[in-house]
Amino acid sequence: MKRNLGPVNTLYPSLTTIVGAVVDGKPNFLAVAHVGNMNHGQPQYLSFGINKKHYTNKGIHANGEFSVCIPSEDLVVETDYVGIVSGRNTDKSQVFELFSGVLPNAPLIKGCPVCMECRLERVVDFPTHEVFIGEIVATHADEAVLREDGSIDISLIRPLLFDMSSLSYWSLGAPVAKCWSAGKELKRSLREGGGKS
Amino acid sequence: MKRNLGPVNTLYPSLTTIVGAVVDGKPNFLAVAHVGNMNHGQPQYLSFGINKKHYTNKGIHANGEFSVCIPSEDLVVETDYVGIVSGRNTDKSQVFELFSGVLPNAPLIKGCPVCMECRLERVVDFPTHEVFIGEIVATHADEAVLREDGSIDISLIRPLLFDMSSLSYWSLGAPVAKCWSAGKELKRSLREGGGKS
Numbered sequence: 222m223k224r225n226l227g228p229v230n231t232l233y234p235s236l237t238t239i240v241g242a243v244v245d246g247k248p249n250f251l252a253v254a255h256v257g258n259m260n261h262g263q264p265q266y267l268s269f270g271i272n273k274k275h276y277t278n279k280g281i282h283a284n285g286e287f288s289v290c291i292p293s294e295d296l297v298v299e300t301d302y303v304g305i306v307s308g309r310n311t312d313k314s315q316v317f318e319l320f321s322g323v324l325p326n327a328p329l330i331k332g333c334p335v336c337m338e339c340r341l342e343r344v345v346d347f348p349t350h351e352v353f354i355g356e357i358v359a360t361h362a363d364e365a366v367l368r369e370d371g372s373i374d375i376s377l378i379r380p381l382l383f384d385m386s387s388l389s390y391w392s393l394g395a396p397v398a399k400c401w402s403a404g405k406e407l408k409r410s411l412r413e414g415g416g417k418s
Numbered sequence: 419m420k421r422n423l424g425p426v427n428t429l430y431p432s433l434t435t436i437v438g439a440v441v442d443g444k445p446n447f448l449a450v451a452h453v454g455n456m457n458h459g460q461p462q463y464l465s466f467g468i469n470k471k472h473y474t475n476k477g478i479h480a481n482g483e484f485s486v487c488i489p490s491e492d493l494v495v496e497t498d499y500v501g502i503v504s505g506r507n508t509d510k511s512q513v514f515e516l517f518s519g520v521l522p523n524a525p526l527i528k529g530c531p532v533c534m535e536c537r538l539e540r541v542v543d544f545p546t547h548e549v550f551i552g553e554i555v556a557t558h559a560d561e562a563v564l565r566e567d568g569s570i571d572i573s574l575i576r577p578l579l580f581d582m583s584s585l586s587y588w589s590l591g592a593p594v595a596k597c598w599s600a601g602k603e604l605k606r607s608l609r610e611g612g613g614k615s
Contacts, residue, residue, distance in 0.1 A: 229557040230462045231532045257454015259467040260547035265427045269455040294594050304603030335428045350457035360426040364419050373583045386570045392591030397491050400585045404499030411483050
């Protein structure tokens with residue numbers, strides 16, 4: 222039995238990230254879980270949406286560059302911290318140890334297992350929010366989270382998954398099934414006219 | 419030690435959804451994990467990005483309506499199935515038992531614990547992909563996944579989390595910490611000048 226809750230967003234959990242930008246000449250960081258995947262392939266785009274009141278927006282508009290770093294569970298305190306204090310009245314440039322990549326205005330966090338540098342591609346405007354779409358220019362990953370073939374092992378990242386309803390960060394669980402594979406048996410049986418068992 | 423992998427998208431895991439639309443007068447469904455959160459508040463928007471070659475796009479453009487349903491782990495076979503066969507040559511209208519909500523062209527799946535009906539708000543265009551942004555009009559949830567106060571308990575949904583690198587669906591793990599709380603102690607100690615311990 223279903224209940225109509227009204228227009229409630231249930232697109233959770235979403236991946237918790239730390240967005241970095243240079244604002245007024247100083248690196249600034251903001252926890253952001255309202256992220257989005259735009260496409261698949263190259264150029265590769267991603268998005269995040271934040272309220273226009275945030276301090277970070279100004280730096281992204283000014284420089285056209287930002288970073289998106291993925292914190293592990295180990296960094297939950299610092300991640301939450303940069304989500305509850307504003308760069309407007311708090312210097313967050315010293316919270317993390319930083320490193321440089323390709324873009325001068327995309328500050329990268331050493332302690333995050335994966336960091337992406339992005340060039341601002343466009344801004345999608347809403348009444349209270351801006352959705353920044355960036356093209357990924359480079360992705361830096363800890364050797365420790367890479368498989369032998371150089372691809373990323375998500376279980377080694379141990380990402381923080383945000384849920385609005387419980388206002389909690391959740392961990393990643395175990396693998397459930399292979400994509401583009403689990404449904405193959407059903408495809409076969411339906412093609413053979415056996416119907417859905 | 420970090421390695422530069424080039425422009426690799428590491429915005430995973432992302433929530434696996436089933437997007438529904440009416441195409442040529444018939445309900446059609448597509449597994450989509452490239453979703454996005456746009457804002458917080460009302461009107462509440464969400465997005466998903468899919469290749470322009472998909473059959474679903476036509477129906478959304480024609481009707482300006484679609485659904486986004488959240489499958490549980492129990493539905494992994496059907497979810498994967500509607501991701502590997504195209505509505506262009508396969509009738510997917512019988513895969514799920516459906517129900518009606520507010521919008522006539524947003525087919526809803528009974529077997530999904532949560533379903534959202536969306537009105538198309540705008541389309542963000544990329545060379546190969548379209549990102550559909552919808553305004554959530556109504557959200558239907560199983561009584562079984564609701565807490566006593568009517569809010570959603572994400573652990574009862576048991577969502578499928580998609581990861582591109584492992585090409586697997588993953589389960590949700592355990593709660594790690596409370597949001598807007600875990601960082602409060604650090605905020606206090608930094609304000610008191612104690613520095614980061």
